Amino acid sequence: MTTTPTVTRQHTVIDSPYGALTLVATDGVLSGLYMTGQRHRPPEETFGAPDLRPFGEAARQLNAYFAGELTEFDLPLRLEGTPFQRGVWAELVRIPYGETRSYGELAGRLGKPGASRAVGLANGKNPIGIIVPCHRVIGASGSLTGYGGGLDRKQQLLAFERGAEGEAPVLF
Amino acid sequence: MTTTPTVTRQHTVIDSPYGALTLVATDGVLSGLYMTGQRHRPPEETFGAPDLRPFGEAARQLNAYFAGELTEFDLPLRLEGTPFQRGVWAELVRIPYGETRSYGELAGRLGKPGASRAVGLANGKNPIGIIVPCHRVIGASGSLTGYGGGLDRKQQLLAFERGAEGEAPVLF
DNA sequence: GGGCGGCTGGCGGAAATCCGACATCGACCT
DNA sequence: AGGTCGATGTCGGATTTCCGCCAGCCGCCC
Numbered sequence: 454m455t456t457t458p459t460v461t462r463q464h465t466v467i468d469s470p471y472g473a474l475t476l477v478a479t480d481g482v483l484s485g486l487y488m489t490g491q492r493h494r495p496p497e498e499t500f501g502a503p504d505l506r507p508f509g510e511a512a513r514q515l516n517a518y519f520a521g522e523l524t525e526f527d528l529p530l531r532l533e534g535t536p537f538q539r540g541v542w543a544e545l546v547r548i549p550y551g552e553t554r555s556y557g558e559l560a561g562r563l564g565k566p567g568a569s570r571a572v573g574l575a576n577g578k579n580p581i582g583i584i585v586p587c588h589r590v591i592g593a594s595g596s597l598t599g600y601g602g603g604l605d606r607k608q609q610l611l612a613f614e615r616g617a618e619g620e621a622p623v624l625f
Numbered sequence: 626m627t628t629t630p631t632v633t634r635q636h637t638v639i640d641s642p643y644g645a646l647t648l649v650a651t652d653g654v655l656s657g658l659y660m661t662g663q664r665h666r667p668p669e670e671t672f673g674a675p676d677l678r679p680f681g682e683a684a685r686q687l688n689a690y691f692a693g694e695l696t697e698f699d700l701p702l703r704l705e706g707t708p709f710q711r712g713v714w715a716e717l718v719r720i721p722y723g724e725t726r727s728y729g730e731l732a733g734r735l736g737k738p739g740a741s742r743a744v745g746l747a748n749g750k751n752p753i754g755i756i757v758p759c760h761r762v763i764g765a766s767g768s769l770t771g772y773g774g775g776l777d778r779k780q781q782l783l784a785f786e787r788g789a790e791g792e793a794p795v796l797f
Numbered sequence: 798g799g800g801c802g803g804c805t806g807g808c809g810g811a812a813a814t815c816c817g818a819c820a821t822c823g824a825c826c827t
Numbered sequence: 828a829g830g831t832c833g834a835t836g837t838c839g840g841a842t843t844t845c846c847g848c849c850a851g852c853c854g855c856c857c
Contacts, residue, residue: 492820537837556821560836571836573820578838592821599820607820664850709807728851732806741851743806749850750808764851771850779850 462501524550541575634673696722713747
């Protein structure tokens with residue numbers, strides 16, 4: 454017979470300036486962070502049993518981030534996807550706090566200059582929002598273009614990271 | 626949404642000179658007759674609830690057949706299969722009691738002279754044994770070649786139909 | 798008679814291929 | 828600026844193609 458995977462999965466919900474955040478752990482390691490109403494959010498029944506124990510450190514760092522006291526997460530993550538998706542997500546975490554990159558820029562960095570749309574696709578499938586900062590990717594012309602959690606949240610996140618001293622956010 | 630078929634299915638088991646026979650009805654019409662240990666016999670759980678009511682006439686004719694008093698069944702049948710299979714099965718019921726045809730002969734009658742092996746395949750999938758007389762098909766050389774219920778049963782059926790006055794059955 | 802080899806056609810599952818959907822980009826137009 | 832158009836890469840599901848199986852047949856050989 455085929456070997457059954459037998460992964461344990463737990464989840465919890467925390468509050469944030471961007472609404473409730475659902476945290477998911479697979480085998481005790483953070484594997485998902487989803488906003489309410491987010492596109493491509495997996496069905497609820499895949500989140501496992503409620504259990505806040507695995508999420509102590511993650512919640513601490515998120516709260517520090519929302520307070521403006523943390524600019525770089527340091528957490529074990531479990532990112533499961535196709536080789537290309539994993540490449541894109543690995544590139545995302547290298548974008549510094551407060552900065553942005555364009556889809557085409559990331560594609561070029563991956564050695565596939567024409568794959569900008571594919572980067573957008575993989576971006577949308579990012580399972581761990583905020584911590585894997587897909588919100589830092591915008592169009593080459595500077596337009597926000599899209600965000601699984603909604604363009605307004607993307608704009609708020611960027612404005613927040615740009616800092617209170619930043620000029621008014623570029624709206625669309 | 627897709628329309629659900631919602632077919633009713635019932636079954637019963639009767640005894641015979643060839644062992645227990647499982648009769649299956651779909652929407653009240655005979656759709657299956659399987660021997661014990663027969664190849665391609667569907668799994669038990671598809672036979673529906675036990676209920677002998679739909680099978681009165683079928684059982685009567687079968688008993689008459691086993692007693693040698695009936696040579697032609699007259700029953701509504703529900704034969705479900707591919708167009709080719711239905712063609713083969715339709716050809717089967719036209720083989721008279723006590724006679725035999727070869728696989729190639731049937732193939733030719735269907736307008737596909739080369740399809741003798743395909744006829745054998747369709748023959749093996751015959752859902753209503755005995756009544757749809759797949760046992761009356763033998764190799765061009767006269768050999769029995771195969772039977773879902775076992776070659777011995779095929780040989781017994783042919784010997785029985787040939788009649789007590791017939792000469793000794795050709796063994797293999 | 799029996800045993801091979803090569804041809805046959807249909808079937809069903811597996812593999813390969815196709816196609817639509819996209820969080821893009823650049824050139825061109827008005 | 829905004830809109831349209833074509834080219835681009837990946838993904839997932841659907842579709843198509845392929846391949847092995849088989850209740851055969853014929854010709855050839857021993």
